[in-house]
Each structure stands twice: as C-alpha cells, then as structure tokens.
Amino acid sequence: NAGVTQTPKFRVLKTGQSMTLLCAQDMNHEYMYWYRQDPGMGLRLIHYSVGEGTTAKGEVPDGYNVSRLKKQNFLLGLESAAPSQTSVYFCASSSPRDGEKLFFGSGTQLSVL
Amino acid sequence: AQSVTQPDIHITVSEGASLELRCNYSYGATPYLFWYVQSPGQGLQLLLKYFSGDTLVQGIKGFEAEFKRSQSSFNLRKPSVHWSDAAEYFCAAEAGGGNKLTFGTGTQLKVEL
Numbered sequence: 395n396a397g398v399t400q401t402p403k404f405r406v407l408k409t410g411q412s413m414t415l416l417c418a419q420d421m422n423h424e425y426m427y428w429y430r431q432d433p434g435m436g437l438r439l440i441h442y443s444v445g446e447g448t449t450a451k452g453e454v455p456d457g458y459n460v461s462r463l464k465k466q467n468f469l470l471g472l473e474s475a476a477p478s479q480t481s482v483y484f485c486a487s488s489s490p491r492d493g494e495k496l497f498f499g500s501g502t503q504l505s506v507l
Numbered sequence: 508a509q510s511v512t513q514p515d516i517h518i519t520v521s522e523g524a525s526l527e528l529r530c531n532y533s534y535g536a537t538p539y540l541f542w543y544v545q546s547p548g549q550g551l552q553l554l555l556k557y558f559s560g561d562t563l564v565q566g567i568k569g570f571e572a573e574f575k576r577s578q579s580s581f582n583l584r585k586p587s588v589h590w591s592d593a594a595e596y597f598c599a600a601e602a603g604g605g606n607k608l609t610f611g612t613g614t615q616l617k618v619e620l
Contacts, residue, residue: 398550427607429610434516434612435612436597436610436611436612436613437551437597437608437610438610439607439608439609442607452607453609484550484551486550486551493556494539494556494558494601495553495556496543496551496553496608498550498551498552499550500548500549500550501548501549501550
C-alpha cells in the first residue's frame with residue numbers, strides 16, 4: 395500500500411517562481427489536507443478538501459492555491475514564491491471510515507531563495 | 508481562539524525511565540484529542556486518540572494518554588522509554604466536522620542511553 399504520496403520530495407525555488415506540489419492517496423479517502431511545518435510552530439493547516447471539486451481555506455492560506463479535480467489527488471500551488479514560504483509541506487488524508495485518523499505523506503522540503 | 512499548548516519544547520530522558528509529555532487545550536467544548544509522533548524526515552503517525560468514554564486511552568508502541576477535563580489536559584505517558592522513541596511528539600485537537608486538526612508546537616524527545 396502506497397498510502398499518501400507526495401512529489402517532489404525536495405525543491406529549491408527563486409523568489410517569484412511558481413510550482414505545484416502533488417499529493418496522491420490510494421485509500422479512497424474523502425478528506426485531504428495541506429499543512430506546513432515550521433520550527434517551533436508545529437503544523438499549520440493551509441487548505442483542505444472534504445471531497446472532489448471542493449476546497450476550503452485553513453489557518454494560513456495566503457499565497458497558496460489548491461485544486462482537487464480527482465478524489466485521489468490534491469494539488470498545492472505557489473503562484474509567486476516568497477522566502478516566507480520556505481518550509482516543509484505535508485499532505486494528509488482521512489476518512490470517517492478510518493476513525494478520523496490522519497494519514498500523512500513523507501513531506502516536501504521547499505526552499506525559496 | 509481554539510488552541511493546543513505543549514509547554515515543553517525539549518525533553519531528555521534516560522532509556523528505561525518513565526515519560527510524560529504535557530498537552531493542554533483551550534476549546535469551548537471537549538474536542539477530539541490526538542497524539543502523533545514524527546520521526547526525522549518522516550510524516551506524522553497516529554499514536555492514540557480520545558473521543559469520549561474511558562479517560563485513559565491506550566495507543567501503539569506502549570504509549571497511553573489520560574484525558575483530564577478539569578485540567579483541560581491530555582498528557583502522553585510511557586512507563587519505560589526505549590531509544591527508538593526519540594522523535595518529535597505532537598498533540599492535536601479537533602472541534603467539529605471536517606476533521607481540521609489544530610496541532611501543538613511539538614515536544615522533541617531525546618533518549619539518553
């Protein structure tokens with residue numbers, strides 16, 4: 395079982411560049427999430443989705459966009475990267491069938507220079 | 508505002524010693540409560556969760572947590588720590604539908620041999 399797969403694992407961007415992070419899950423989960431993790435701040439929710447075609451803002455959505463065109467995929471976009479977006483990004487998925495447990499990907503280390 | 512507080516940033520224990528990691532929450536009503544563990548370079552893994560009922564919850568890897576409503580706490584414990592328990596531990600809470608977790612800032616556990 396692959397679970398939750400994130401690509402890429404590492405990326406370096408220059409300020410102003412754009413990129414898309416891809417998250418794929420093979421557990422048929424309804425809910426998907428994007429978090430960022432910064433030292434001393436824990437994980438903060440960027441955007442989430444409760445189903446195909448629906449997305450919603452989390453705690454820190456500014457500078458990011460998301461799309462969920464297929465149930466198994468959740469894309470996180472940075473249109474114009476800024477140094478403040480240097481972080482580790484985690485995707486997660488969940489389903490009520492799995493008792494509200496979040497399944498996490500292994501993360502994407504993003505550096506914006 | 509809803510929040511989760513982990514007052515200890517770093518904790519060091521000797522292998523074989525007991526462990527208690529503190530977590531306090533601030534919510535209007537009792538939220539769902541979780542403990543996750545993160546090994547270096549990995550995503551988060553669920554240790555245990557509390558929804559209702561018995562206030563002492565058993566989890567994986569020999570961990571347990573006790574919910575205390577009067578203290579708004581959900582502390583994680585382990586009777587005898589193993590070197591492989593060295594990791595970062597996150598407490599999290601979720602108040603309502605949509606499974607949007609709020610994470611604490613984490614406690615880094617170091618185990619001395």
